[in-house]
Amino acid sequence: MAKSKVFDIVEKALSGILIDKEEIDLLFRVPLKTEEAMVIQYGSRKMSEHLSRGKAEIHGQVGINIGPCPKNCQFCSFASSNKVFPTNSVLSLEDIIARCQDFEDVGANAIYLMSTANFSFARYVEIAQEVRKNLKPETVLVANVGDFTYEQALALKQAGVNGVYHALRLGEGTVTGIDPSLRLNTFKAAKEAGLALGTCVEPVGPEHSVEELVEKTLIARESNPVFSGAMRRITLPGTPLSKYGMMSEAKMAHILAVVRLAMGPDILGNCTHEPNVYGAAAGANLIWAEVGSNPRDIAGETQKNRGFSVEKCREIFWEADWEVLSGPSQFFLSAI
Ligand code: SF4
Secondary structure, three states, X not given: OOHHHHHHHHHHHHOOOOOOHHHHHHHHHOOOOOHHHHHHHHHHHHHHHHHOOOEEEEEEEEEOEEOOEOOOOOXXXXXXXXXXXXXXXXXXXXXXXXXXXXXXXXXXXXEEEEOOOOOOHHHHHHHHHHHHHOOOOOOOEEEEOOOOOHHXXXXXXXXXXXXXXXXXXXOOOOOOOOOHHHHHHHHHHHHHOOOEEEOOEEEEOOOOOHHHHHHHHHHHHHOOOOEEEEEEOOOOOOOHHHHHOOOOHHHHHHHHHHHHHHHOXXXXXXXXXXXXXXXXXXXXXXXXXEEEOOOOOOOOOHHHOOOOOHHHHHHHHHHOOOEEOOOOOHHHHOOO
């Protein structure tokens, strides 16, 4: 591979021109531990620093329920088929509100309410409405739920939700029980209802081809989100995907850097999950703290296991030499 070609593509992305499918493909194929790979990460960091004016964001997610989900996404601990959580439970409304207020108190830039896909949508809207009433008006509230219609998107909006997290995942329709077109319809419904969209290329594992990474990167870009990025699949022991192992943080840093460069100048945020210094140094300007349920965890209260606190996320950004934004998420505010 000609060195100059990679340098040219990075320069093109930094100049604000969208790089094309072949160029994205080429960047994904650059081997780690090469000068070209470092230039890709340098370009990604530079672009993220510029687009978010040197400020990274920490968002806090409250997982509100646990239980077997019939969609059976093989990477998720809630999948019925994975048999991690055989029974249903939901946090009390008081507890959900208290956890959201805790995130607000410690300076999370946005607060997400996550439920499993089969959780009652009507109940979710009631909870979101109560949470909204108990947060500061300027706090950004984001829904992370299953697929929904335009009418349901409007109900979220009316409940005081500002945006949604949604993704067309790697292996959608193959390792998940969800038709990819349903995910895309949800993107559309959210947009039409005036909800800002955050998305991500996820969950990445060693089993995924460059072709699929490119396809999902382009789908993310075309969905016009306020942030994209890359998240790795966490191995759930004893589940079918565990045979593939997991991506290292170094490999994920390369992938999130390519995604950053591919998104172009209109998409301000570039996330990674789970939070790590390598990813932040390579251009991730958004990471998450988590409490309650978590589809990557086998513990029902993720803050006692995999979930990071806002404070821990601050330390990660400090180590990566990022300043953290104070106040509501600029990524979401740019679109609402
Ligand atoms: S990722 Fe969502 S839809 Fe899939 S099994 Fe888990 S909760 Fe259900």
